[in-house]
Amino acid sequence: MALADAPSLLTLMWSPLTVVTAAHDGVKGGQIAVGAFAASIVPAQPRVLVQIQKRNHTNSLIEASGRLAVHVMAREQWGWVKHWGFRSQAEVDKFEGLEWSEHGSGLPILGGVLGWMTCQVVNHMDGGDMAIWLADVTDASRNTRAQPIRWHEVQQILPPDWAEEYGRKLSHDVPDSGRRMAALSERSRWKAGRGPSP
Numbered sequence: 346m347a348l349a350d351a352p353s354l355l356t357l358m359w360s361p362l363t364v365v366t367a368a369h370d371g372v373k374g375g376q377i378a379v380g381a382f383a384a385s386i387v388p389a390q391p392r393v394l395v396q397i398q399k400r401n402h403t404n405s406l407i408e409a410s411g412r413l414a415v416h417v418m419a420r421e422q423w424g425w426v427k428h429w430g431f432r433s434q435a436e437v438d439k440f441e442g443l444e445w446s447e448h449g450s451g452l453p454i455l456g457g458v459l460g461w462m463t464c465q466v467v468n469h470m471d472g473g474d475m476a477i478w479l480a481d482v483t484d485a486s487r488n489t490r491a492q493p494i495r496w497h498e499v500q501q502i503l504p505p506d507w508a509e510e511y512g513r514k515l516s517h518d519v520p521d522s523g524r525r526m527a528a529l530s531e532r533s534r535w536k537a538g539r540g541p542s543p
């Protein structure tokens with residue numbers, strides 16, 4: 346088995362940078378995600394598939410509320426990778442000092458983004474380390490002048506001390522994810538012939 350080329354191929358498949366927010370019982374949260382994808386071909390029934398680490402503060406809010414908002418970041422917001430992606434809302438209030446508003450659904454909506462979608466969860470898959478959320482888009486707004494940005498583009502301009510800080514985070518998160526993936530029980534592992542119902 347040769348897996349050496351897989352990480353660079355998987356990197357190509359990551360989504361443009363997004364911030365996923367959620368709220369429950371007066372608590373709000375948000376984080377960077379490159380695992381946010383289109384999941385519908387029906388224009389009148391838009392859906393997204395969002396992969397969120399179960400250890401994250403944001404995930405506990407999605408789980409409790411059944412809602413999430415996906416913000417596609419604008420190019421000039423590349424510095425948000427550190428703000429929303431290196432630290433947890435459990436340690437620092439990431440909303441303080443930023444432009445945001447509360448949507449009618451209770452979800453926090455961030456200012457200055459390329460666009461945002463509020464979403465209602467319709468299904469869930471356990472990935473071991475990840476919670477994989479399938480969600481209906483319930484409201485959306487797009488700023489047509491903004492351009493998206495991808496993580497590999499940001500990596501080229503990332504200040505060295507930021508890269509170091511993110512490396513330290515990964516040195517904790519990657520082994521933890523590996524353990525959680527391995528622990529996904531035999532019972533919940535999909536088996537051929539036991540596929541999803543039609």
Ligand SMILES: Cc1cc2nc3c(=O)[nH]c(=O)nc-3n(C[C@H](O)[C@H](O)[C@H](O)COP(=O)(O)O)c2cc1C
Pocket residue numbers: 374375376377378379380381396397398400401402403404426427429430431432433434435496511
């Ligand atoms: C470039 C980048 C991409 C990321 N993509 C994801 C992702 O797709 N899913 C995820 O769960 N975490 C992702 N993260 C990590 C979270 O953003 C990070 O763990 C965050 O601190 C979690 O915050 P929270 O605990 O406040 O929810 C990414 C981080 C960075 C910097």
